[in-house]
Amino acid sequence: MTKNNNAIPWWGWLAWVLVVISGVVAYTNLPAEILRNSKLMIPRLLVVSYEPAIILGIILLWQVLWRIDPRKKNYESFWPTYRYIGGVVVVCISLVYLAVLGHVVLKIAVMRLIPTAFGIMFMLIANVLPRIQPNWWIGIRTPWTLSSTACWNHTHRLGGQLGIPVGILITILSWILPANRVMILAIVLSILLWVFISAVASYFYVKEE
Numbered sequence: 001m002t003k004n005n006n007a008i009p010w011w012g013w014l015a016w017v018l019v020v021i022s023g024v025v026a027y028t029n030l031p032a033e034i035l036r037n038s039k040l041m042i043p044r045l046l047v048v049s050y051e052p053a054i055i056l057g058i059i060l061l062w063q064v065l066w067r068i069d070p071r072k073k074n075y076e077s078f079w080p081t082y083r084y085i086g087g088v089v090v091v092c093i094s095l096v097y098l099a100v101l102g103h104v105v106l107k108i109a110v111m112r113l114i115p116t117a118f119g120i121m122f123m124l125i126a127n128v129l130p131r132i133q134p135n136w137w138i139g140i141r142t143p144w145t146l147s148s149t150a151c152w153n154h155t156h157r158l159g160g161q162l163g164i165p166v167g168i169l170i171t172i173l174s175w176i177l178p179a180n181r182v183m184i185l186a187i188v189l190s191i192l193l194w195v196f197i198s199a200v201a202s203y204f205y206v207k208e209e
Contacts (some may be wrong), residue, residue, distance in 0.1 A: 004083075007062045012087035015094040016055050023048035026101045034104060047104060051097040055090055062086040065137045081131040085138065090179075101134065115187055119170030126163025129156050129170035140198050144206040145183035155202040159194070166194045191195045 030044040066075045066082060075082055095117045099110040132139040134152045139145070141158050170187050171186040177183040 006033060007066060007081050007083055007086055008059050008090060009087040012059070012090040015087075015091045016052065016059060016190045019052050019055060019094045019097050022098060022101055023052055024060055026105050029105055033174070040118030047189050048101070051093070051100070055097070058090060058093070059086070061091075065136075069136050073098055074135055078131050078133045081128045084127055084128060088121055088124045092117050092124075101152050111183075114172040115183065116171050118187075119167045119174060121167075122170055124165050126160050129160035129163060132156055140202065142202045143200040148206055148209060151202055151205040154205045155198055158201050159198040162194055166190055 009035065027044055027048045030047065033041040033043055034047050066072060069075070094112050099117070100111040104112040129139070130153070134149055136146075140155050141153070142155070144154050169190055173183060173186050174188070177186055
């Protein structure tokens, strides 16, 4: 399909390698078990390995999704964007993992760093959302966007325009709200509002046709 069928850019792979190395280093500096929530003891191997395994799973999944998509030919028109989104997801999850390791090993507070990384990821993906063409795996997939290319394009343009301020809002909320369930709820509601507006807009775009 393309000159480079590797669905994850080199900097995404590099992030995963750095995560693995960081996990190995952290493993040698942790006790045999880690106390969590004042009650649960977790083996250090699980602490340092579960997220690198998840990241690797995402990388492998990203290599497969486009190959089994019934609309595989459409990926030619947004292949760089598909690779970019995969790389952004991998890098941001890697940053979350490094923040968690910093908390476990160095006792650094990370409650605000994790949603900040998520807000940045949201902004970066929203910025390229209008470039995504109809497919079955990524983007704003509603019955109306999947049935109309024009509706797909209009909805993703709107979703991208709204997604950037939502990402900024998530980042701001991460630092101005108390680091507890209030902050989490506010972030979740912001995302749900974005989803709701995008989905409803896709319906009206089809009606306009």
